[in-house]
Amino acid sequence: MKVLLINGSPNAKGCTYTALSEVEKTLNQEGIETEIIHVGHKDIRGCIGCRKCKTTGKCVFDDIVNETAPKLAECDGIVVGSPVYYASANGTLVSFADRLFYSANCDKTMKVGAAVVSARRGGTTATFDELNKYFTISNMPIASSQYWNMVHGYTPEDVYADKEGCQIMRTLGKNMAFLIKSIQLGKEQYGLPEKEEHIFTNFSR
Numbered sequence: 001m002k003v004l005l006i007n008g009s010p011n012a013k014g015c016t017y018t019a020l021s022e023v024e025k026t027l028n029q030e031g032i033e034t035e036i037i038h039v040g041h042k043d044i045r046g047c048i049g050c051r052k053c054k055t056t057g058k059c060v061f062d063d064i065v066n067e068t069a070p071k072l073a074e075c076d077g078i079v080v081g082s083p084v085y086y087a088s089a090n091g092t093l094v095s096f097a098d099r100l101f102y103s104a105n106c107d108k109t110m111k112v113g114a115a116v117v118s119a120r121r122g123g124t125t126a127t128f129d130e131l132n133k134y135f136t137i138s139n140m141p142i143a144s145s146q147y148w149n150m151v152h153g154y155t156p157e158d159v160y161a162d163k164e165g166c167q168i169m170r171t172l173g174k175n176m177a178f179l180i181k182s183i184q185l186g187k188e189q190y191g192l193p194e195k196e197e198h199i200f201t202n203f204s205r
Helices: 017-031 064-074 091-103 124-136 157-161 162-188
Strands: 001-006 033-038 077-085 112-119 150-152
Touching: 001 017, 001 064, 001 091, 017 033, 017 077, 017 112, 017 150, 017 157, 017 162, 033 064, 064 091, 064 112, 077 091, 077 124, 077 162, 091 124, 112 124, 124 150, 150 157, 150 162, 157 162
Parallel strands: 001 033, 001 077, 077 112, 112 150
Antiparallel strands: none
16 A cells, blocks of 8 residues: 655755655554655646547656656555645646646546645645645545644744644544555455446536
8 A cells, every 4th residue: 555745845855845754654654655756846837728638648748747647546545745825735736736637547536635734824724725626526535634734834843843733744644544444445345436427517608
């Protein structure tokens, strides 16, 4: 069993990474393999809606999105972490996630998702809500913690001083590991939920 952790901060070892590391350590203790992928410093353009991925199985822009897609197909869970920029996720991360979740040619059903947010002060709940939407549109259950998955601080040292925030990350790791293991048992006994043919409705006159 494996979880991908996406670092959406431009800082490789900053506050977002510190929060993700707390989750990662707990997942490892629970026997879950992990990989942190740093995307926040990359030159990642947004989706242009060309829909080429629907025929080729990959994004027309051949960058870290296409490198990550096979890993998403193979993993059992994904944690998406972002700093707060103007009460929103980092734009680079949003471009990455938009293209990854749209172009990845794999069934994401019952892969466990979780969002982690880092801020000096405010905007965390708006960003947390923004990131969770990638999971809810993909048939993915969301791992929660004892509070919203956020830490506060301007430096990694500040994050470690946020004792409650670090505990939230550890609890998230434990809950995520439990969900992944439970879903694995459920798939072995019951299989994945049966799906109806997808209905698309356009709300236009």
